[in-house]
Amino acid sequence: MTGLADIAAAGRRLLARSGATPPPVWDLRTDADTVTDDPLALHHAKHLTLMRAYQGRYILLPSAAPSGSMVERLRRHYDPVEMAHLESLRHGLETELSVPRATAARAATKGRDWEVYANALKADVRAQAENPFVAYLRESPQRDAHYRQFLLQSSADLLAEASASALGVVGEFGPAQSALFRILIDEFGYGTHVKKHSVLYRAVMRDFGLPEDYNACWPLFDTAALELHNAIHYLFQNPANFFLQVGFLLFAETAYQRSTQDHFRYLREFHPEADARYFGEHAHIDLHHTAMIIDEVAAPLVATYGADVGAEIVAGAEYTRAAFDRAGAHMLATAHAFDLAVAVGDATAAAPDLTNLGAAVTTAGAAALAPDERLQVGGLGTVAARAFPRFPTLAQARRATG
Ligand SMILES: [Fe+2]
Numbered sequence: 001m002t003g004l005a006d007i008a009a010a011g012r013r014l015l016a017r018s019g020a021t022p023p024p025v026w027d028l029r030t031d032a033d034t035v036t037d038d039p040l041a042l043h044h045a046k047h048l049t050l051m052r053a054y055q056g057r058y059i060l061l062p063s064a065a066p067s068g069s070m071v072e073r074l075r076r077h078y079d080p081v082e083m084a085h086l087e088s089l090r091h092g093l094e095t096e097l098s099v100p101r102a103t104a105a106r107a108a109t110k111g112r113d114w115e116v117y118a119n120a121l122k123a124d125v126r127a128q129a130e131n132p133f134v135a136y137l138r139e140s141p142q143r144d145a146h147y148r149q150f151l152l153q154s155s156a157d158l159l160a161e162a163s164a165s166a167l168g169v170v171g172e173f174g175p176a177q178s179a180l181f182r183i184l185i186d187e188f189g190y191g192t193h194v195k196k197h198s199v200l201y202r203a204v205m206r207d208f209g210l211p212e213d214y215n216a217c218w219p220l221f222d223t224a225a226l227e228l229h230n231a232i233h234y235l236f237q238n239p240a241n242f243f244l245q246v247g248f249l250l251f252a253e254t255a256y257q258r259s260t261q262d263h264f265r266y267l268r269e270f271h272p273e274a275d276a277r278y279f280g281e282h283a284h285i286d287l288h289h290t291a292m293i294i295d296e297v298a299a300p301l302v303a304t305y306g307a308d309v310g311a312e313i314v315a316g317a318e319y320t321r322a323a324f325d326r327a328g329a330h331m332l333a334t335a336h337a338f339d340l341a342v343a344v345g346d347a348t349a350a351a352p353d354l355t356n357l358g359a360a361v362t363t364a365g366a367a368a369l370a371p372d373e374r375l376q377v378g379g380l381g382t383v384a385a386r387a388f389p390r391f392p393t394l395a396q397a398r399r400a401t402g
């Protein structure tokens with residue numbers, strides 16, 4: 001198991017590689033250089049470290065030129081020696097954090113027929129009641145804060161949407177590859193930048209007063225958001241998981257056509273001024289993506305390679321369902337906890353100020369602070385230290401710097 005000393009040492013190297021005042025996309029810090037033996041803090045730092053390893057696989061450029069030579073700065077960000085060091089921790093972290101969940105999904109889906117599964121999944125998703133988080137927001141006076149929190153926590157992956165799944169498209173593997181490529185180009189707006197899904201996501205972030213640069217909000221990500229990000233990236237950054245990746249796409253495209261419709265309706269009703277194209281676009285296009293995954297990817301792969309490929313696809317879908325369910329349940333529990341704190345005067349809704357974020361605080365760590373100290377909790381607002389231990393254990397807060 002990767003220990004505190006390894007995580008702390010990796011954190012110091014990432015801090016040095018980031019340099020002073022890095023542009024948000026190249027900010028690799030993890031808090032791990034100051035992490036203590038609080039198990040929640042260590043768990044969070046492990047996930048942040050793993051996220052940094054995954055982010056190193058993408059071309060990320062700052063929106064404006066950094067001071068000095070851009071070529072030199074790029075070389076430092078993607079320094080192969082530093083990347084290799086981080087990569088040396090990746091397998092151990094994945095074995096601890098993600099592999100047990102994949103093993104559990106395989107055990108739970110043993111013997112399932114992929115086609116029966118896919119048909120039932122489509123029917124289930126269509127028959128579902130409204131997304132529980134969206135339904136909760138309809139009744140909550142803090143709905144602006146909750147939606148801001150939802151956007152911020154989901155931005156870990158969605159501000160670079162489909163970069164993870166792109167890793168499952170490159171290579172050489174027959175007709176299924178071409179179908180996956182067609183889905184991928186939809187995700188990238190068919191080559192039209194303003195229609196790229198990550199750019200549409202940026203627009204709704206902006207309308208809720210959030211920074212729109214990829215990785216800008218990392219200091220406010222809670223552990224549940226990192227778990228979901230890393231659950232997805234574990235699949236796509238390991239080619240051995242190819243059939244689990246197909247299962248991810250089967251579940252995600254099917255579930256998304258429904259959840260994005262709920263979000264689209266909610267935004268139209270409660271935030272009519274917000275840009276909802278991201279959700280409207282998915283409610284439509286993911287109907288096609290689901291059909292493409294079933295007919296042009298899963299079916300031919302199983303026909304060619306046999307039933308154990310079908311079983312792996314079902315395991316990937318259920319691994320994904322479990323990851324989404326955990327993140328969704330956490331989001332809802334956090335909303336409840338925040339509303340309870342607001343009701344007794346222990347919390348105030350406010351957009352985060354990224355220039356005033358100090359040390360990270362877990363729900364356990366908050367007990368050691370002065371009870372009245374106000375902590376920033378993600379995109380929600382400020383919460384008194386005395387109330388934060390009643391938040392879900394995967395929640396995360398920051399002290400103010402001044
Ligand atoms: Fe998309």
Ligand SMILES: [Fe+2]
Pocket residue numbers: 253285286289
């Ligand atoms: Fe899609």
